[in-house]
Every structure is written in C-alpha cells, then in structure tokens.
Amino acid sequence: MKFHTRKWVKPEDLNPNKTLFGGKLLAWIDEEAALYSIIQLENSHVVTKHMSEINFMASAREGDIVEIGIEVLKFGKTSLILHCEVRNKMTHETIITVDQITMVNLDEDGKPKPHGKTEVEYVIDRLSGKD
Structure with a gap:
C-alpha cells in the first residue's frame, strides 16, 4: 500500500474527547479516494458510491501526523474499488x-461511464510516454 497524503491533526479536528473526530477522518479518506480515482481514471467526474466496513482501531491526538494509504482492489466497468488504511506517521499504528x-x-451528465482501465497507472509513466 502506498501512503499518498499526510494530515496534521489540529485543534479544530478534535472531538470533545480531545481525539480526532471520526467524521473529519472519514472526510479526509473520501477526499483522498476521490483524488486517487480522478488521477487513475483520468476523469474529474468521479463520485463515492459505497464505503464498506469501517474499523476504528486507534485514536489520533492533537499534533499527530496521520497518513492515508490507498490501494486498488479491483477495476470494474465503470468503477474502481479501493482499500484504505490510515496510520500514525511516526508510530505506524493503524x-x-x-x-x-x-x-x-x-x-458529463452524471451517468456511470465505462473507464476502460484494467490496472494501476502512474502519472510519471504517462508523462514519459511509457506503456
């Protein structure tokens, strides 16, 4: 799994227990999944359809740096199925x-559209003309 994004947990990200608010973390995950998908599918018109089992395993506190990892599980006809893990950057605790x-x-009309992708591509390869 590649960890693409880091977030610094700030006071405005905390819940009354002084730990990272779960809704804030899920918003970060949703944004990361969207950005990852836009880059993979080369289309800015991508939406989240479903999030399955969500397992909160540990807390993050103010000042912690968390990193968001995304990996592709499957390419569908019009979809991309991802797996996500967020961990503490310093301790690697999930x-x-x-x-x-x-x-x-x-x-453009908001209807599912086949993307024709079957494997993960890296932008550097697209830019250098490698197949």
Missing part, C-alpha cells in the same frame, strides 16, 4: 481501515 470504497466514473 488508526482506521476501510475495507472497500467504491468510486464510480461519470460522464
């Missing part, structure tokens, strides 16, 4: 896992 996040590729 904070949350999301077993499956289904992202759907859309056309």
